[in-house]
Amino acid sequence: MLERIVKQRTALVLSQPFFGVLSLRLKLLEDPTCETAWVDGDSLGYNPDFIATLDDLELRGLLAHEVLHVANGHCWRKGARDHDRWNDACDYAINPLVLSASLKLPSGGLLDGRFLGKSAEAIYATLRQERGQGAPSQGGSPGADQSAAGGSGEGGPPPAQPTTSLSASESPTPATSTPTQPNRCGEVRQYRGSDKPTKESDWKIAVNLAAKAARMRGTMTGGMEQMVEAATRPSVDWRAVLRRFACETAQADYSWSMPNRRYLSLGLYLPSLHSTAVGDAVYVRDSSGSVFDETQRQFAAEIIDAHHQINPARLIVIDCDTRVTQVQIFERGEAIDLAPLKGGGGTSFKAPFEWLEREGVQPAFLVYLTDMEGSFPSVAPTYPTLWASVTPSHRMRPAPFGEVVEVVV
DSSP: OOOHHHHHHHHHHHHHHHHHHHHHSSSSOOOOSSSSSESSSSSSEEEEEEHOOOOOOOOHOOOOOOOHHHTTTTTTTTTTOOOHHHHHHHHHHHHHHHTTEEEOOOOOOOHHHHHHOOOOOHHHHHHHHHOOOSSSOOOOOTTTOSSSSSSOOOOOSSSSOOOOOOTTOOOOOOOOOOOOOOOOEEEEOHHHOHHHHHHHHHHHHHHHHHHHHHHTTTTHHHHHHHHHHHHOOOOOHHHHHHHHHHHHGGOOOEEEEEEEEGGGGTTTTOEEEEEEOOOEEEEEEOOSOOHHHHHHHHHHHHHHHHHHOOOOSEEEEESSSSSEEEEEEEEOOOOOOOOOOOOOOOOHHHHHHHHHHHOOOSSSEEEEEOSSSSOOOOSSSSSEEEEEEEEEETHHHHSSSSEEEEOOO
């Protein structure tokens, strides 16, 4: 069976150099304990009995599928997410790319037209919203990561019916019936090596080189170009950006008027780091329904964390769709207990800025969590503004003012 895989991998190098060149970086391991196949960023494991059920074109499609998991960084980005649901999300993200490259997927591959062009994280958030907060995908346990060694670990089928008869030129469309067979495109496992940063960096370089080879052969599709751009884009932790943005308003500096007490006993009179009082901190939550619950929960946690760090005069949390639906104001030293989000209509970014102006509030800063799909104020405010966008940077609308950070949960 190994010889057959090597033969089809060679055919992939000749016909689809992007997939073929990258597949040579993966060690092939026979693993009868898995149900189909798996990849972890270093090795590609396979069940020989499953491989025997595939024709040559399906086998090439499977190799390309597993390669795309690593090329997209799925092996490093799982974090604490539910294992099976993450597998489903990753498959929904990459399977259309396999088909667009005129390759054939094994029967039972997960496809849904709603997820075209979306990242695995965005698809995961949708699946989590649809399947319920605590419910894992079929075959998994809530929030638990299955072992990376042994076992199939493959995600159960999602609500959408797998489509197996799509041609490369057809676009998958959402389906509503219940699937009758499991996902048979393999499993993506978290990389467990201690050299994860190095391995991830090496793969980004390899993806760029493979893309250049594919461009020379004229085999790079538009979807693949977008995938390569997203996979090699430097990642930024949005939580760190939020904290940095909030803390920059503290205006901390060394002051001789407040000596550092740590060194007074030694007879040393040294300045201490002193922060002037921070004004009002304003956070706006998009309540139109375009920002999922999990993102709202994590954003709320960051609001509370930033409040404790900078201790503003007041914390003002505004919910807004096309209008302000709720305003919560917490004084300095007051316990923070955020009420549930209120709203559910369309999206307009004007109302919170108009409310602040009407109330005579001049905040130290404003952070707005949204999908960036709405009408902006015609005049930029005088205070710093940070747009926390749940839409990927390559698809989001540019903001007319302020700083923008992409939120990935």
